[in-house]
Amino acid sequence: MEQQVITELKQLLGRQYVMDRLEDRICYSFDATFRDFPPDVVVKPGSVEEVAAIVKLAGQYNIPVTARGAATGLSGGSVPVRGGISLVLTRLNRIIEIDAANRVAVVEAGVITEDFVNAVNKAGLFYPPDPASAKTSTIGGNIAECAGGPRGVKYGITRDYVLGLEVVLPDGSIIEAGNRFDSEMAGPDWGMLFVGSEGTLGIVTKAYLRLVDKPQAKQTLLAIFNSLDDAARTVSGMIAAGTIPTTLEIMDNQTICAVEDYLQAGLPVKAEAILLIEVDGNAVSISTQAEHVMKACRQWGATEIQVASTPADSDKLWRARKAISPACGKINPTKISEDATVPRSQIPAMVRRLREIAQKYDLKMVIFGHAGDGNLHPNILSNKHNHQEMERVEQAVEELFKAALDLGGTLSGEHGIGYMKAPFLKWETGETGFAAGQKLKAAVDPQGVLNPGKLFTA
Amino acid sequence: MEQQVITELKQLLGRQYVMDRLEDRICYSFDATFRDFPPDVVVKPGSVEEVAAIVKLAGQYNIPVTARGAATGLSGGSVPVRGGISLVLTRLNRIIEIDAANRVAVVEAGVITEDFVNAVNKAGLFYPPDPASAKTSTIGGNIAECAGGPRGVKYGITRDYVLGLEVVLPDGSIIEAGNRFDSEMAGPDWGMLFVGSEGTLGIVTKAYLRLVDKPQAKQTLLAIFNSLDDAARTVSGMIAAGTIPTTLEIMDNQTICAVEDYLQAGLPVKAEAILLIEVDGNAVSISTQAEHVMKACRQWGATEIQVASTPADSDKLWRARKAISPACGKINPTKISEDATVPRSQIPAMVRRLREIAQKYDLKMVIFGHAGDGNLHPNILSNKHNHQEMERVEQAVEELFKAALDLGGTLSGEHGIGYMKAPFLKWETGETGFAAGQKLKAAVDPQGVLNPGKLFTA
The missing domain is CATH 3.30.70.2190 (Alpha-Beta Plaits)
Structure with missing residues (x-):
């Protein structure tokens, strides 16, 4: 990356919020998956205006920008696979408002999920999405991957609680998409487009979230x-x-x-x-x-x-x-946790298929998960230094996703697609759906600045 | 319109499903609003493939296509304001599946809302959205306008029940957007983009709808x-x-x-x-x-x-x-029903503003509606043949929407935007949001074939 970019970023944000030493870049090169992709520079903006300015600058120099919260992701959504700028949103961590009368909360993207849940709780209300990562993950990350959790069967997942979003578009413009209140509905529901989009269409900086009865x-x-x-x-x-x-x-x-x-x-x-x-x-x-x-x-x-x-x-x-x-970590060091999801009625069939796959590839597999919404978590317990075994794991994972899709299911119940499942996305969308996704991405982000290598640009 | 287009449409669909006589065109020129815009031709496709073929043909000849269900809309969403093809979806009226185990129904766009509700009821489940037009409106129309109804306060509105959609895009390709089951989440939630989009981004032909407990x-x-x-x-x-x-x-x-x-x-x-x-x-x-x-x-x-x-x-x-x-119809023949919606906590303020507006413009106004979600229905009772009064009505309506937005509300709780509120949309989205919407529309529909004159092309 040109030194000029670093200089301009430092002018924008202040030196302390722009990090390009190797040790910093390594710290921001991974999430909860297994591969490392160091960014060229790590930036920590303190406001939506700064996020917008960074995105604009990246556009001028044609440098990838990959947004990131706490990087607890299990599919690699926030990992900068093409390098460039890792845009860390953790400084945008204000809970702006909890409006009990209208049952809506306004929070910035970098708020830790559990902090938010506790604040809502204190206000006498309830925010149900509860991913296992809640203690460290951020609301922005939950939205980018459409996180779920054990309460999904009754309460739904993150998308069911997103009313509206403040988003920085790839050209650096700031929009409010979707709605602020439950019953609003003016025009297409833009906001939802960014839920699960892994920062490929825009960077979510603020969210209007629905609250419910405790x-x-x-x-x-x-x-x-x-x-x-x-x-x-x-x-x-x-x-x-x-x-x-x-x-x-x-x-x-x-x-x-x-x-x-x-x-x-x-x-x-x-x-x-x-x-x-x-x-x-x-x-x-x-x-x-x-x-x-x-x-x-x-x-x-x-x-x-x-x-x-x-x-x-x-x-x-x-x-x-x-x-x-x-407990799984004690058995084998490398735990490959998938979240292939099938219609509830297909759980028995999926469990049988998973057992057959584990046997076929001679792998240790434990099966648990959110059975209520068909979101099984087959975990393959292996050792990433055993290359022969890891090859069998890769084949098994591929077969596992095929099985889920065969049974009318999906690649992701709550972990997103990231770089891990990107090669399989076309199986789910079909050629036409994938082409439509590419068209959408190209239209919203013609330069391909935001999180290249994910979703429809993989 | 060139005769060649009519000829080709007849070849595609069969003569009986292509109508271009004046009396047919007049029958399809209006909805539940007040102005008439006759299409050049009315077509009634019998399958998604036929819908796709019509859209492709329209693209070749650069003719507008406006999708339409039962045309019970209260904002003019299905009215072909720029003429062209009125694409009537009422032949796509199959309830394909009610899957009780997975709580999802698969229905075509032209199914009458009440027929669907009754079928779900028979299967022991519940589909809550209940617009006043349910006896005649179609599911596709409900989705295009994001219809609501009195149960919104507890159960939400149409968008809360849309899992996935089959959509014909402006280039005539057919995609499945969104999900088939509750817990699926792979990539951005495309499906939601078409909810409330009034057929400007794609034509919904089939929907996967969430069902709940009775x-x-x-x-x-x-x-x-x-x-x-x-x-x-x-x-x-x-x-x-x-x-x-x-x-x-x-x-x-x-x-x-x-x-x-x-x-x-x-x-x-x-x-x-x-x-x-x-x-x-x-x-x-x-x-x-x-x-x-x-x-x-x-x-x-x-x-x-x-x-x-x-x-x-x-x-x-x-x-x-x-x-x-x-009862209102008995007082005055022309009932202008609006659905400006405010945050619940602002209902008292909104009611006061509405009273002031009615008095200022010397108009008869009754106020009722779904107070639970702040969705008030101020109805102005007037006579469309009294032109002086209608001018005052227009000013009052404008002021009424301004008041709703001032109070943090929205132009539409459930009726959509249509041609009626299109002039006001920018007030709600802001310049940047509107420009983003225009960009999205231009990207998805570069020729502007689908429902021109609505939403971001008004």
Whole structure:
């Protein structure tokens, strides 16, 4: 990169917010995936105007700009695969307003998800999206990848809470897209175009987010199954029968064993699957909901059901779910976590396909995830220094995504596409859809300044 | 239009689906607004391939194409203001699938909203959007204008139920945009771009729609107020306190009097406002919800509350709301119904502004609407043959939209923009937003074939 660019960036932002030493560039070269792509320079703007000025400058010099929050992504969306500028949004971290009367919050892109959730909570309301990365990920990152979380089955995912966005377009202009309030609807819903777009069409700097009622009560249950098919059928059966839990998490036998080995919490290591189920709602109906859940579990073959009667009991049931990641790390150092998602009714078929794939490629695979919305997380436990194994992993991953699409599913339930799944995107969109996406990208960003190498420019 | 085009259209579709006689063109020249714009030819394709072929042909000859469903629109979105082809989608009227396990329905654009609602109901599920036009409007039209209805406050509007769309793009290519299932999220949410876009960016031919649980029980209440401000404060106060009714309809004194004059149902003609409130949910909690509503109404000054104890009682309470349109028609022949929407907390201020505007321009105005989401329907009752009055109406409408935007609101809660509000769109988007919209439109539809004269090409 020309030194002139660095000089101009420093003039724009101040020296301390422009970093181009090798050690800085390395720090900003990766996310939670496995490959490193160092940017040429890292910038930390402090306002939307500064973001706009950086994008304009990048356009003049024809340098890629890749926006980034906390870089907790699992598909590589924020990684600057073509170098250039890594634009870090963490200084835009104000919670501008929580408007309880109109149930909308206005936040900057760099706000940490959990900080926002806590602030909403304090205001007596509820922001449901709850990605596993919430403690460190940013709202802007959640929007760019359309993050989800365990509550998706009842409450939906990030896109269901985005009312409107402030966006810096590739030409450096600043627009407000979408709406500020729930019931607004004037013209096409521009705002949604940027949800899940990984900063390829614009850089989200501020969001108007929908808030909902805080549930008065919740109840946690754990159901044990001798057959994974039974557990999977319980998931779709329960929902088809009209009971929508807040969370409906599945863990297969290998996940259970891994966690038990790690926690020694007395998990049922002979069970083929467990479902961790939470219902929430108003205090009057919560026990009825829990009864419906138990009835469904029994109907589709649960051998045992544990019901938490206190918050401490509930935390205990959740401990196993939350220990999955560290437990897997203990087995093998490299955990390849996918989020191929299938229609709920196809969960049993998908689980069978995943098992066959693991066997075919001789890989350790644990299966868990947000079964309620068909968002399974097959995790391949491997070692990235074992090159032969990693080749088999790559083939397995490809086959796994093919299986999800075969079953009417999708490449991404909540992790996005990034550089990891970019080679497969065309399978999902089809040639025409991909060409249309390319056309859209070319129209909005004719120079290809924003996050090149992702989505429709991969 | 060249005869050659008509000939080619007839070859494509068959003679009976291409109509260019004056009497046909007049029949397709208007919607529920007031001006007539006859197309040069009316076509009724029977498949998405035929839609695509028509759009391609239009591109070759550079002729405008304006898509149309049942043309019940209240802003003029489906009216061909620049002539050309009126593309009627009513033959695409198949309900392709209602998938209860995955809670998604697949329907063609020309399906009548009510037919769809009834089919979903039969399958034991619920599709909440319920525009007043549901008996005749089509799903495609609902999507093109992002229709709403009285249940918006709890259940949201059409965009909240669109998962994915099949769309014919301006170059005649057919894409599937968005998702088929709730939890899918691969790349930018293309689908949403077409919601509310009035057929300016693509023609929606098929939709994947989200379905939800049918509520087990409902309860209807009517609260009477001596002050419109009290009623308005009740609306925002109730919701801020955490009670979200299914519907929260307001009627001001002039609406009450108009309806009473028409129905003679014993409405409280001295009341300044009534709120018609419905709660729904599970059978266990419904009475608690109703109690919260009553408490809120009393707290903010209701002088009387009527509670329906049977479905017949409930229908009686709803009769007044449903009679508003015919009752207004009895007073004056021309009813100009607007849907300027403000944040819920601004309802009292908006009602005051509306009263001032009516007085300033010496116009009869009734105020009612979906107060729960701030979506007021000020209706000006006038006579389109009184030109002097109509001039005052035009000024009042302009001022009314300015007031809504001043208060942080929007031009459209559910009626869309059409030709009626197109002159005001820039007030809402700002110059930069409008320019961005123009750029998007030019990129997707460089020839400007689709519905010219609307939204960003007005």
